[in-house]
Amino acid sequence: MEKIQEIAIIGGGAAGFFAAIQAKSLHPTHQVTIYEKSKKTLSKVKISGGGRCNVTNATYSIAALVKNYPRGNKALKKVFAQFDVHDTIAWFKKNKVELTTQNDGCIFPVSQNSQTIIDCFLNLCRQLKIEVITEAPLTLLEKSDTGFDLTFRDFSASANKVIVAVGGQPKINGFDFLKSLNLKMVEPLPSLFTFNMPNESVRDLMGIVVENAKTRIQGTKLVEDGPLLITHWGMSGPAILKLSAWGARLLAADNYHFKVQVNWLGNINAEVANEQLTAEINKFSQKKIANQKVVNIPSRLWDFLLKKIAIDTSKKWAELGKKDKNKLIDVLVNDIYEVKGKTTFKEEFVTAGGIDLNEIDFNTMQAKKHPGIYFTGEGLDVDGITGGFNFQAAWSTAFVAGKLLD
Known part of the structure; x- marks a missing residue:
């Protein structure tokens, strides 16, 4: 039997929930907890695509798909080889979310309502017994003998493994909680x-x-x-x-x-x-x-x-x-x-910048220098053009990170 571990997901957005669901599905004995700094989870999913949530794009060839990422396109090839657009569509269908493709290639839920995606994630978290803690901004993450110590604004916690899914940050100080890891960062800038x-x-x-x-x-x-x-x-x-x-x-x-x-x-x-x-x-x-x-x-x-x-x-x-x-x-x-x-688009902003791509093994999404900590989505120096590409990068990187491979 697999040894029980504490898995901390930092960020209650698209990538955070997807990574949590993947981790708990593959490792059902682990305790998986999502920590979200604000009062609400999945807020960007809620407003994306004018409230319809453009979950991906009908660009099925990986060679064509990566051409839609101004930053991170080469690295994403390794990720899309493990989870691509076909896999995204199949995953949502398996979880009873029917999708429809527009003439421009953008793919939305048939309901044309982002709440369909949110309900899917929340229901899966309940079924899998994934704990979600809101109003929990992380101020410091440090390595420990058993994994990582997490200092939040109002409490502390520990985890054997951590998946960072904080999304794009408007300023570099949004990554201050990682300062003890000495990761190279790229200054964030607005992208869309x-x-x-x-x-x-x-x-x-x-x-x-x-x-x-x-x-x-x-x-x-x-x-x-x-x-x-x-x-x-x-x-x-x-x-x-x-x-x-x-x-x-x-x-x-x-x-x-x-x-x-x-x-x-x-x-x-x-x-x-x-x-x-x-x-x-x-x-x-x-x-x-x-x-x-x-x-x-x-x-x-x-x-x-x-x-x-x-x-x-x-x-x-x-x-x-x-x-x-x-x-x-x-x-x-x-x-x-x-x-x-x-x-910029307020809560829906997309950034260029974040964790330098050279810090990450894109076969596992693990930090090269720090085994046990994984990074997903837009918190990396990865961003796509408009049309569902940023969500696809979120699903794919979260899927790979959620495997928790060393």
Whole structure:
């Protein structure tokens, strides 16, 4: 019979619960306890995906999957080889959570309600007799003869093994409880954030979504595409959030002051745009410019762009001169906006930074220098782009850590 051990899970979020359930399922005689610093557990799961919880993404090839992680992609190959997207879907199905895949590859519970995921985890914890202690911030973790001593704000505890699942921390001092272990850290920075444009009147179009825009950080090789949302502070949506993830450290170094180029027509270049525009203009030559769009973008955005380049909309399309036509093509495929600042998603923030990846054996998720302590999820210097990839990394790293392999 396996010797009874105390297993401490630090953090009551997605990775913490998943690791706890895995550990208790594989080692039923062990006492597994989740310690959460706040009053509520799984709070990020609750609000993620607009309250629907985007649990993973239908990127089934590991080679393709790892390309969605600006940091940690090579290390994650070892983890995904043990627990990938197929395994995530199978795990939830086994535990009576049916999932559905959207056209963009994002996978949600059929219920479209994150509470379905929360209830699944809480029910499993009750069935497995996993103890959950809230309002228990850990202030110090130290090695002992039998494992680890844990000092919380109001009490102390000990454990034979520890799984750290604290999630991303906005500042490096969020990892102060680990200082006795002398682990190398990477300074945390926001990874997924929206672009603030305080000096740009495009903000007046808040609420408009362009389904397939292409975006680029001027002066860099960073290019992304996807839906773009105009907000009251600037721009958001996958086309922007993916740029923010890949450019997290670069944009921070520029103090979040840069220019973003937007192609409102997606992957259509100037040459093709000219051909298509010419055909549409010929088709509607006797229509007034004000009354006839010649590209498939939202009407309010179309009117805004015409005003931006000062085209006389009282004219007919047949009267549009070559100069104005070139201006129109340019603003459609190469529109430029000044970004000054960022906005993060409060409780839903994602960070670049955390435990340096060289400190971890990704075959087991164990700290190389300290047998018996394991790390999961975003507390590592691992982060994914928007679309369910951060949750997939959480499930996979937690699954491996929960094996408690030495």
